[in-house]
Amino acid sequence: MQTNLTINGTPQRLELDPRTTLLDALRHHLGLTGSKKGCDHGQCGACTVMVNGRRINACLTLACMHDGDEVTTIEGIGQPDNLSPLQQAFVSEDGFQCGYCTPGQICSATAMLEEVRNGWPSHVTDDLDGGADLTTEEISERMSGNLCRCSAYPNIVEAIRKAAGENA
Amino acid sequence: MRSFEYTRAESTGAATRDAATGGTFIAGGTNLLDLMKLEVMAPEALIDINRLDLNQIEGTEDGGLRIGALVTNSDLANDSRVRRNWPVLSRALLAGASGQLRNKATTGGNLLQRTRCLYFYDRAMPCNKRAPGSGCAARDGFNRILAVLGTSEHCIATHPSDMAVAMRALGAEAETLKEDGTTRRLTLEELYLLPGDRPDRETVLEPGELITAVVLPAPVRARQTYRKVRDRASYAFALVSVAGIVAMENGRITKANLAFGGLAPKPWRDAAVEELLTGEAPSDALFNRAADLLLADAQGFGGNDFKLPLTRRTLVSVLTELTQEARI
Ligand SMILES: Cc1cc2nc3c(=O)[nH]c(=O)nc-3n(C[C@H](O)[C@H](O)[C@H](O)COP(=O)(O)OP(=O)(O)OC[C@H]3O[C@@H](n4cnc5c(N)ncnc54)[C@H](O)[C@@H]3O)c2cc1C
């Protein structure tokens, strides 16, 4: 089945079995192996990408459902010689050990900071309409969809806080 | 995953016709694809409803809100009207799943998500819901997360949704479109079936019947809260949850809408409990009488016995919070 996607700004025409998840389309058909497969069941966040600007789990959606959509992967967020502020902060704050969860963490955090800028409350926000400060509690809650088997959480939170501060 | 025929529905009418002849709707896909990967569900045809025009949230004439079936959990939780007038719904949505999942999960799909019973997911085990007549491995098995109310000898699964619990407390109704073009409105009480001897049948929806919207009645002047108790602070399903909407006048409770998650095969509401509270002055003794009544027919299965005292404590705590100002 033919599916047209714009991946990191580049139009792609793919011929796929309808069973192909967006994650498998990225990794196996387009060679974009930055997005990782941890659980393949929406439980770990390693496969997080942005579709039309929103973070989703690429393992729990079919590529064919996204015909015409714009997908941003970790490869589109920055490159080794041109790191995004979040990528830079993960390096400087040592926000990982093995690094397997890191692309998902960074895609998720990139979209999460946008959600905060748009005034989205979280489960731990006191006032649903009052906006939120990026406390450790807020960052942890908003990033709870990204697990880290190495438990690098304290440094992940620091990296996000640092990148958010620089953007503010 | 078994192979299937994929169709993108061009209209609600076409979607219902395709689904009536053996197709299965896919919305966000966050529950269905999970189950298809495990071959717990193996639809022959998927009807993708994502391009249908069902993603609006609009006010109704009587001051309520009509929520399109494809509105995502994120968009619903963040809608300024919902935050202001139906905060229990925002709170319940924000307590569910993760940021990524809420961006995909839809209003219709959330209502119809399947149980998280471990044996339902494990095709090597007996499960009357997955394989009717095979038995229920959970009754004498690992049933920590399962139901204590509304169960049958054939199934003790819980409905896992947080959103549906808040909607039940709010008196929401689902609007549907049938294959023959007729529409109907179902309260959530009417929508969900108890397991009885057919746990594979979970709702009254007919083959091909599409949920098009959920309608909230006009907001009431009352305090609202959603309390979710779970094994970890985030990204976990409820063991017990309570959606509470409570109004007070002159030191007495004038309204107490209470819905419970994690306890039953559907979001649970008990009119007798609400009646017992109405007209009374709040007190610990009253709240415990309400818990006695709620749990009068409750039955644990070993691993989930703890839910009885946990429900009591959660209910008392929620009622205390919602009546507090007036009690001081
Ligand atoms: C790791 C994880 C954690 C989660 N945690 C929580 C949690 O804490 N709380 C919670 O409440 N939920 C939780 N969820 C569940 C999540 O909320 C549901 O998967 C989601 O709401 C389902 O919506 P969907 O649009 O993706 O449905 P789909 O998967 O697309 O569909 C689900 C079912 O509904 C049917 N359907 C969909 N739309 C319609 C319609 N309009 N009319 C008729 N039938 C329809 C489909 O045919 C299918 O049978 C979690 C899920 C995961 C994977």
Ligand code: SF4
């Ligand atoms: S409780 Fe219901 S879903 Fe779980 S094993 Fe028993 S029949 Fe299956």
Ligand code: FES
């Ligand atoms: S691989 Fe998608 S959430 Fe784990």
Ligand code: FES
């Ligand atoms: S750094 Fe190893 S899983 Fe997160």
